[in-house]
Amino acid sequence: MMANAPKDLSTQDYRKMDQAHAWHPLFQHQLLDQSDLLVFEKANGTTIIDADGNEYLDAYSALWNVNVGYGRQEIADAVYEQIQKLPYYPHAQINIPATLLAEKLTGLLPGDLNHVYFCNSGSEANETAIKMARQYGRQKYPGENRYKIISRYRGYHGFTYGAMSATGQTRRRKAFEPLVPGFHHVHPPYTYRYAHGRSESDFGIACANEIEKVVQWEGVETVIAVIAEPIIGGGGVLVPPDTYLPRVREICDKYGLLLILDEVITGFGRTGKMFGCEHWDVEPDIITLAKGLTSGYIPLGAAVASDAVFEEFLGEPGESREFAQVCTYGGHPVACAAGLANLEILTEERLSENSERVGAYLLKNLKTLESLPIVGDVRGKGLMIGVELVKDSDRTQLDTATTKAICGEILKRGIIVGRIGQTVDEPENIIFLAPPLILTIAEADRIFETLHDVLTNF
Ligand SMILES: Cc1ncc(COP(=O)(O)O)c(C=O)c1O
Secondary structure: OOOOOOOOOOHHHHHHHHHHHOOOOOOOOOOHHHHHOOOEEEEEEOEEEEOOOOEEEEOOHHHHOOOOOEOOHHHHHHHHHHHHHOOOOOOOOOOHHHHHHHHHHHHHOOOOEEEEEEEOOHHHHHHHHHHHHHHHHHHHOOOOOOOEEEEEOOOOOOOOHHHHHHOOOHHHOHHHOOOOOOEEEEOOOOHHHHOOOOOHHHHHHHHHHHHHHHHHHHOHHHEEEEEEOOOEOOOOOEOOOOOHHHHHHHHHHHHOOEEEEEOOOOOOOOOOOOOHHHHHOOOOOEEEEOHHHOOOOOOOEEEEEEHHHHHOOOOOOOOOOOOOOOOOOOOOHHHHHHHHHHHHHHHHOOHHHHHHHHHHHHHHHHHHHHHOOOEEEEEEEOOEEEEEEEOOOOOOEOOHHHHHHHHHHHHHOOEEOEEOOOOOOOOOOEEEEOOOOOOOHHHHHHHHHHHHHHHHOO
16 A cells, blocks of 8 residues: 555646656656656566556666566565564664674675665765775874775766776766865777777786776876776676776785776676676675665665775774764664565576576577668676677767667666666767666567667557
């Protein structure tokens, strides 16, 4: 039952009310077609239903995050029970769901990522990791001033000031400059556009070596960390060459830098493994998580540190080595109860494996679309796929308006896809597919056939 929902309001009434009072993200409210925003009311499995009863296959999992699909009674029950038992207490003390979730999570994570700091979102998780890295730098290297952080253009790490400063999507930063000092950006490992005839393997090494060059130029005594998504998500689904992440890890080790992997999208089965870094056997010093941690049912984020990082924060009372950050809703018992129920579903139903199997099948089919003149590159891992559209064989990017119209046509046929938006000053020509990890082969066929049909006829 929807609490206090006004009765007998039409979709149009909701739109009018919304238009008057709600401010949507990345949205130009002056546009006449703003009333076309969909009014979503309910959802189940991979299907989302609008207030007029139209059904859509959500091939974007809302915002890359409803990994277990909609309508999971187990999560609803866990939340309901926890609200009745203990709705909230700050994480200055222990609450049982947060303890159980930290234990469960560290059991799933690779290596010795054993120390979970809870917060509420992906931005906060990265904000936390950045601050952890800077405080770690001061305590690990006393007398030096290591605070600089290297990240990549096109990478996205969040909307708060630190995370936004690490973000390499300049269109999302410009209006808010000046940003936090001490962030430096390098090329993303975007093979399709920047390899320029080099082998994938050489290109991967060259991109990683650019990080080393920046460390040397800036002075190693000033740099503390590299932050990266294992696969850049919103910046274009950029799957790096296999040589890239292992080389980044080597560089971090050589110069004593922390490697922060932002797995806000790639975590929890999205790429066909529980965590994206497992594709390359690379273990970060800090991993950041959100989205799939609760599959979006309730906001929750986390930054998880290795033993070595955590130990730098140990000290006698009065030494002030403890991590200097508090977050009112960090470790929220209700959110953690949702996270626990969500992780149980993910592991019991082996959804990473389904993501790998159905994702590989869908990617193989979608790859055949590269024979169409409008499709330049199809890439991805698991159920995280990007379809890059072009104008011609010299890879000129398709314009934003046409890409938008293509997504609109796909929507008319009952499938929601994502689209790159407001990243760098280039055409927005990449379609995103990131369906719930419960996707079936039949649903994958439907997505493929719809894209095939729309892209063939555009
Ligand atoms: C890789 C990555 N990191 C961080 C974030 C920020 O997460 P949030 O929007 O939950 O703050 C996002 C959001 O899409 C993301 O894709």
